[in-house]
Amino acid sequence: MVKKQDAIYAAPLEEIIDFRFDERVVDVFPDMIQRSVPGYGTLISTIGVLAARYAQADSHCYDLGCSLGAVTLSMRHHIKQTGCDIIAVDNSKAMIERGEQLLQSDTSSVPVMMQCADIQNVDINNASVVVLNFTLQFIPLADRLALIERIYKGLLPGGILILSEKIAFADSLHNDFHIDVHHDFKRANGYSDLEISQKRSALENVLIPETLSEHKKRLQGAGFDFIDTWYQCFNFVSMVAVK
Ligand code: GEK
Numbered sequence: 359m360v361k362k363q364d365a366i367y368a369a370p371l372e373e374i375i376d377f378r379f380d381e382r383v384v385d386v387f388p389d390m391i392q393r394s395v396p397g398y399g400t401l402i403s404t405i406g407v408l409a410a411r412y413a414q415a416d417s418h419c420y421d422l423g424c425s426l427g428a429v430t431l432s433m434r435h436h437i438k439q440t441g442c443d444i445i446a447v448d449n450s451k452a453m454i455e456r457g458e459q460l461l462q463s464d465t466s467s468v469p470v471m472m473q474c475a476d477i478q479n480v481d482i483n484n485a486s487v488v489v490l491n492f493t494l495q496f497i498p499l500a501d502r503l504a505l506i507e508r509i510y511k512g513l514l515p516g517g518i519l520i521l522s523e524k525i526a527f528a529d530s531l532h533n534d535f536h537i538d539v540h541h542d543f544k545r546a547n548g549y550s551d552l553e554i555s556q557k558r559s560a561l562e563n564v565l566i567p568e569t570l571s572e573h574k575k576r577l578q579g580a581g582f583d584f585i586d587t588w589y590q591c592f593n594f595v596s597m598v599a600v601k
Pocket residue numbers: 379391422423424425426427428429447448449450453475476477478490491492493496497
């Protein structure tokens with residue numbers, strides 16, 4: 359796929375509106391996420407490896423907040439268990455339409471259902487793998503526990519939740535360090551100071567990060583037995599929680 363360069367925040371904007379996953383974002387999304395999330399490629403391929411270990415025959419694997427389906431495609435190519443399918447959900451119509459096009463040029467035979475829906479209303483059942491790759495951070499804080507509890511209920515024993523998030527740190531020393539080095543990472547990938555600051559303002563009310571201990575407490579409260587962090591680079595982490 360040819361990656362169109364993200365220049366959405368390159369010019370000064372009179373008013374910065376809240377970030378939305380609309381057509382403009384869809385057009386540049388692969389470039390945007392690659393240049394913004396440290397280790398995105400590693401996360402995507404490794405989630406496939408984790409899914410291959412935890413997928414159970416005749417069960418569903420969910421990619422919640424799938425965007426263009428990068429996690430779906432990775433799971434599709436790693437899962438070998440028979441009778442598995444993948445349910446990929448996003449509430450951005452533009453993302454789902456483009457994701458469905460990309461899926462058509464993929465060769466794996468694992469069935470995929472892409473749905474345009476709010477993940478807060480999607481039925482989760484007979485699941486062996488559920489992935490929230492940088493999606494929970496966009497769900498209102500008050501609704502996060504209910505979603506995690508529904509995922510727990512929908513998972514089979516031995517099933518896994520893979521939860522990747524941008525995180526906050528309780529003390530300003532650590533918080534500032536991770537924000538600063540993340541901005542260095544973005545600068546090294548060609549984003550200007552203006553782009554970094556305008557994007558940060560656009561995300562301020564939309565992407566609400568929590569601390570690692572808040573995430574772990576919620577996962578424990580929902581009933582997960584085994585919880586661990588398998589990836590971290592700066593303020594980007596990915597956790598596993600097994601039922
Ligand atoms: C990837 N997982 O490439 N219901 C459904 N989708 C939602 C909701 C919701 N309530 N809220 C946000 N989204 C992907 C990257 S991006 C992360 C995920 C990022 C969707 C939203 O439309 C967007 O596509 C996705 O969650 C978040 O591995 O851009 O930082």
